Amino acid sequence: MKKEIFHDKDVFNEEYKVMNRSLKIYVYPHKKNDPFANILLSIDDEPSGNYASESFFKKSLFKSHFITTDPKEADLFYLPFSITNMRNDKRVGVGGIQDFVKEYIVQISEKYPYWNRSGGADHFYVACHSIGRSAMEKAIHVKLNAIQVVCSSSYFLSGYLPHKDASIPQIWPRKGPSLTNAPSRRKKLAFFTGTMNSRVRENLVETWSNDSEITVHRGCFDINTARIGVALYYGCVPVILSDHYDLPYADILNWESFSVIVSSLDIPKLKQILQAIEYHHYVKLQNNVMQVRKHFQ
Incomplete structure (x- = not known):
């Protein structure tokens, strides 16, 4: 690694x-x-x-x-x-x-x-x-x-x-090998699914639900709180929107090397923040995701 x-x-x-x-x-x-x-x-x-x-x-x-x-x-x-x-x-x-x-x-x-x-x-x-x-x-x-x-x-x-x-990470077990697409084949800037049970989520949906580059599904229980594990399973770079979340293994893993951490106050600027990530840096983040995800399965 x-x-x-x-x-x-x-x-x-x-x-x-x-x-x-x-x-x-x-x-x-x-x-x-x-x-x-x-x-x-x-x-x-x-x-x-x-x-x-x-x-x-x-x-x-x-x-x-x-x-x-x-x-x-x-x-x-x-x-x-x-x-x-x-x-x-x-x-x-x-x-x-x-x-x-x-x-x-x-x-x-x-x-x-x-x-x-x-x-x-x-x-x-x-x-x-x-x-x-x-x-x-x-x-x-x-x-x-x-x-x-x-x-x-x-x-x-x-x-x-x-x-x-x-x-510790919350994991939804899946059979078979982890799935992924190459960065060049990924067409959506961001994806979110979940119930509206916090002001952060409500703000996210209110701000970005009509943006074609950010896919938002409301009222879905299928992924629930195992979202980080799911993101890593599919080879996605996690975008962490929480000001008070003690990330799993944070004393061991450098989360900034494979995720994007955004303050909840910056939700209105989320698209701007994500689009400002240079392609070579995104590829590096995604490559690190592929290396680290075995610790979340």
């Missing part, structure tokens, strides 16, 4: 070697006959859908050499509950997620000493559903102390702390 895609490839490689050699994670154990095994254990099926990143993480972690059954060896403790599976479980549902998390923390803190000795600071959970932002409201120490590894990584919203928490 081209060095400029990383902030510092040599530093990353060295730190990765250390992590790969020494990191140990303890997962709170649960049995297959647990009433909520579907929420607490890894699924057997291949992860799919818009929140697959959550399942992929758990599935990969459970098979990895990072797992230890000896909590004395552990650097981190994994809270294995799935926000998505809670939401889809009729016994819990959207309205019961906060109580489920609260009760789970009570149970592990009474049964094990590890949560209490750190206040949860060496614990982490993973969530890709946006409802995860409010899932910890009744377990405030999880929200304040534990490491939140989430796809909804906006520090404009309460609860996400960039210096403590981590952002």
Whole structure:
């Protein structure tokens, strides 16, 4: 991979070697006959859908050499509950997620000493559903102390702390090789699809929905919040319109080498900004997209 895609490839490689050699994670154990095994254990099926990143993480972690059954060896403790599976479980549902998390923390803190000795600071959970932002409201120490590894990584919203928490990409799994067109065959300046659930999106649509060079689809749920992964899958250069988004792997990857980051205040000038990108620079961005997208699949 081209060095400029990383902030510092040599530093990353060295730190990765250390992590790969020494990191140990303890997962709170649960049995297959647990009433909520579907929420607490890894699924057997291949992860799919818009929140697959959550399942992929758990599935990969459970098979990895990072797992230890000896909590004395552990650097981190994994809270294995799935926000998505809670939401889809009729016994819990959207309205019961906060109580489920609260009760789970009570149970592990009474049964094990590890949560209490750190206040949860060496614990982490993973969530890709946006409802995860409010899932910890009744377990405030999880929200304040534990490491939140989430796809909804906006520090404009309460609860996400960039210096403590981590952002992961939201991936929609697709079969077959990644698709792409050569830059010379791409005829649209920009493409957007999504629901009008924020002022930024409303402003984007109001400003550019009638422009023939910018394709805007409103009210579409098919891509949802996995847009960056989708853009990279199709070999598009992502245009990031968010002033408060903690980009995935931002401490490792140089996003400016394969994306265009635009302030929401500059939406009226979006077309001008994109058209001002010289062709050779666009080709370089797109080539970097082709190199980096394997990390988002």
